Amino acid sequence: MLEADPWDEYAGTWDDDPAARAYATATFASFQDVLAQRDLDLVGAAVCDFGSGTGLLTERLADLAAQIDAVDTSSAMLAVLDAKVEAHGWTAVRTSTALPNSQASHDLIVCSSVCSFLPDYPGTVSTLVALLRPGGLFVQWDWEAEPGSDDHGLSRDEITSALGAADLIDVRVDTAFEIAFEGETIRPLIGVGQKR
Numbered sequence: 001m002l003e004a005d006p007w008d009e010y011a012g013t014w015d016d017d018p019a020a021r022a023y024a025t026a027t028f029a030s031f032q033d034v035l036a037q038r039d040l041d042l043v044g045a046a047v048c049d050f051g052s053g054t055g056l057l058t059e060r061l062a063d064l065a066a067q068i069d070a071v072d073t074s075s076a077m078l079a080v081l082d083a084k085v086e087a088h089g090w091t092a093v094r095t096s097t098a099l100p101n102s103q104a105s106h107d108l109i110v111c112s113s114v115c116s117f118l119p120d121y122p123g124t125v126s127t128l129v130a131l132l133r134p135g136g137l138f139v140q141w142d143w144e145a146e147p148g149s150d151d152h153g154l155s156r157d158e159i160t161s162a163l164g165a166a167d168l169i170d171v172r173v174d175t176a177f178e179i180a181f182e183g184e185t186i187r188p189l190i191g192v193g194q195k196r
């Protein structure tokens with residue numbers, strides 16, 4: 001019998017959460033800003049949405065990118081995305097619990113609110129960066145944690161260090177946006193780096 005993933009239980013209600021949808025809207029807007037600043041285009045790009053969940057970010061890319069590999073360890077989250085893919089006829093989107101078995105094949109890698117949950121965050125960034133073509137962009141969004149605190153999230157230093165260790169250049173870590181989230185104002189971080 002397949003073992004249940006801890007995220008499976010969120011799959012059925014994830015898309016109904018207005019906070020999750022607002023977060024995805026803000027994430028996509030900040031992604032568009034980053035692409036414009038670097039003169040990169042989403043149209044026609046090969047994208048990997050790592051930790052895609054139900055595809056709240058994937059669905060915003062689906063009619064623009066040429067190919068989107070939506071990867072997530074939760075089959076239940078991916079099943080929700082699969083239903084959307086079928087309903088909307090998004091032929092560019094492929095879902096999988098495993099990373100694409102390729103190298104230098106993608107233009108863009110996006111990781112929205114997943115990196116802080118990874119058992120080996122720096123190692124996973126290096127694995128993901130191997131998927132990028134030269135000049136390709138790695139982008140992550142995560143809640144900010146103060147260095148050395150038990151807060152959920154990642155610190156600016158942790159992100160800078162992981163992206164630098166993955167040999168990305170032009171690394172930038174900033175506040176991505178500010179939104180209301182469950183009665184608080186949150187200011188997640190965006191980490192960006194380019195493949196040589």
Ligand SMILES: C[S@@+](CC[C@H](N)C(=O)[O-])C[C@H]1O[C@@H](n2cnc3c(N)ncnc32)[C@H](O)[C@@H]1O
Pocket residue numbers: 005007020024050051052053054055056057071072073074077111112113114117118119
């Ligand atoms: C907070 S949710 C974010 C989902 C989506 N990116 C969004 O913004 O709506 C975190 C997601 O990361 C996935 N995840 C956790 N660990 C993972 C891993 N090691 N590899 C891939 N996905 C993972 C979970 O299954 C979950 O769907």
